[in-house]
Amino acid sequence: MSNIVSPTTMKAVRESGAVPGAEFLLEVSDVRKEFPGVVALDNVNLKLRRGTVHALMGENGAGKSTLMKILAGIYVPDSGTFRLRGQNIRLKSPLDALENGIAMIHQELNLMNSMTVAENIWIRREPKNRFGFIDHRQMSRMTSDLFRRLEIDIDPEIQIGTLSVASRQMVEIAKAVSYNSDVLIMDEPTSALTEKEVNHLFRIIRSLKDDGKGIIYITHKMNELFEIADEVSVFRDGQYIATRAANEVTRDDIIRMMVGREITQMFPKETVPIGDVVLSVRGLTLKGVFRDVSFDVRAGEILGLAGLVGSGRSNVAETIFGVTPATAGQIFIHGQEVKVSSPSVAMKHGMAFLTEDRKETGCFLLLDIQENAQMAVLQNRYVNFGFVQQRKLSRDAAAMANRMRVRTPDMHERILNLSGGNQQKVLIARWLLTDPKILILDEPTRGIDVGAKAEIHKLICQLAGQGVAVIMISSEMPEVLGMSDRIMVLHEGRMTGILDRKDADQVKIMELASH
The missing domain is CATH 3.40.50.300 (P-loop containing nucleotide triphosphate hydrolases)
Known part of the structure; x- marks a missing residue:
């Protein structure tokens, strides 16, 4: 990647506008990223136009979030080129990404619960008074102005930890918008929002489009794609499959591209004896x-x-x-x-209970798959005279993970490194080991994603049948x-x-x- 533009130069380019003749706001070409035992991205491509919403679709583990984390400066790619406003860029850190005008709203919210709403939004960018101290009154006014523009009704002085998940999501969205970035990445932004709040978010997105922003939108909800997206790109197993205009594809077209097969029965409900x-x-x-x-x-x-x-x-x-x-x-x-x-x-x-929030109350993120899978059974059927039957437990945990089709190099991979869908499968495997x-x-x-959903629905029906x-x-x-x-x-x-x-x-x- 030659002719790399520094963040300082890029900032000037942002202020002066796009390079003349640049057709795309952002171009990603031949990006590859490997983790131990897994090729997360295999020479993928993506092109984002100014003033559009570009939906990124794919099953869990397809590589969507990995590419977004590269664009946000969290991961460094093994190879590939990135052009922003016609200029080559290299993103080495999240600060690099922000200075280049790329902001990301993460699926797992990155807010400080003990700080106020205003402090969260302007962290490391706080306005200072003439004595060099943080001007809290000015910061609150800036937050109120931002919220007024986005029609968000939240007190800037309230502590983040007291807000609902939906309200925190809106704060995260406002924080990303506050950077005045040209590229805004939204990873499952509606997962915790009500229908009314989703409609509010879509009004914000349309306003950002009108301002010429480019938005990359990751979602598993097909109805959202057809309501808000202009273009859609599909990834599968770390590879780029295709890009289509959103008004030229059907739900079935996208599912076929995502999973490489037909899903003829999304809800395989069977009549079983009650x-x-x-x-x-x-x-x-x-x-x-x-x-x-x-x-x-x-x-x-x-x-x-x-x-x-x-x-x-x-x-x-x-x-x-x-x-x-x-x-x-x-x-x-x-x-x-x-x-x-x-x-x-x-x-x-x-009884067995699969919790709603896999990150907060489900997964032990620093432990591996096997340790997570066996967490619920260490005090019952695998313990004899106070000793854990580790060999039998390990064998059964691996068999259950295989039954759930968990995508992983081995059972000793940290669950933190798995996609959301594969984490969910491990949690279901954990409870099935208890024979509930x-x-x-x-x-x-x-x-x-739709493929994993169909698998889980089928499993639920099988359990009911048992x-x-x-x-x-x-x-x-x-x-x-x-x-x-x-x-x-x-x-x-x-x-x-x-x-x-x-x-x-x-x-x-x-x-x-x-x-």
Whole structure:
């Protein structure tokens, strides 16, 4: 890569505008990146036009996030060239990327919980007074001006740690916009947003497009792609597949390019024998969160839990599993009342719980795949006379990871290095090793590509066929409708109804979820 322009020169180029005749705002050519045992990117390409949204699609592990981290200066490529506004650039650090006008909104939010909103947005760029001290009043005014422009209603002086995930996501978006970057990378920006907040984000994106910004948009949600994108590029197994105008492709076209095959049945729901009641919940209450929730789940049944953000779905699941013990109500397993005071008690009674947030409460990021997979079984069926049967455990953990089709060089790879979809598969493998009779799945396919989703859906159906009682929480309406035998709907901590599969549709669920 010759004729490299320094950040200082590049800053001047930014201020003076693009190099005359440059057709693309950003050009990525023949980029390669290897990690130990894995080729993450194999000579990939990407071209971004000014004033457009370019969606980047691919299964988990396709290389999307790796390329974005290279563009954000987090990873250094092994080879390849990058041209920004017609000039060759080399990005050695995140600061390099920002000085060149490239900002990234990460899927895992990078905010300081103990600092205020304003401090997070202007960190290392704080305005100073004439004595050289941080001018907090000016910083708050700057934040208010930024929020006013973006129509964000958040107090600049509030501590980040007190905000909801959705509000923190909007702060992260505002922080990226505050750099006035020409290239804005958004990695799954709507994963924690409500429909209203997604519409708000799309208004911001359209405004940025009008200002001539180029936006690279990573998402697994097809409906978003067709609503906001101008072009779409597809990666598969670390390789560039194709680029198409968004209005010239269908959902099926994109899926075929992503997975290299047809996915004929996204929700492979099978009719299986429904057995006796395994789990009964009566009058379950967690003071101030939800109240008087009652339902049954039978062997072989998939009970879907639906509701809007804040409805209490995840809280009900956590209480059943003993993460936050109930303040009132009863839980019966096979007709016997049990006091589920902790997750260990729940597990002794055959329960397993896949948490909603794999990064915060699921994965042990610094441990390897095998250590993560075996975490839930070290106190039960693999322990004899106080000793762990390590050889049997290792063999079964590897077999389960293989069954889940976890993409990894070996079981000793740190889970931190896996894609989100493969991390999710490891977590599901962890709980399947416990041979559960009651399986609670909170957002089992969030942030996962269509291929992995189909695999997980098939696995859930197989488990139901084996007599496991499944409770599945999902924010995706097609998933709830496609996978559930019955659907329980919550609204603001109240159970508003239970629908049979044959009677359920999107309208009925939304009516129950909204009042």
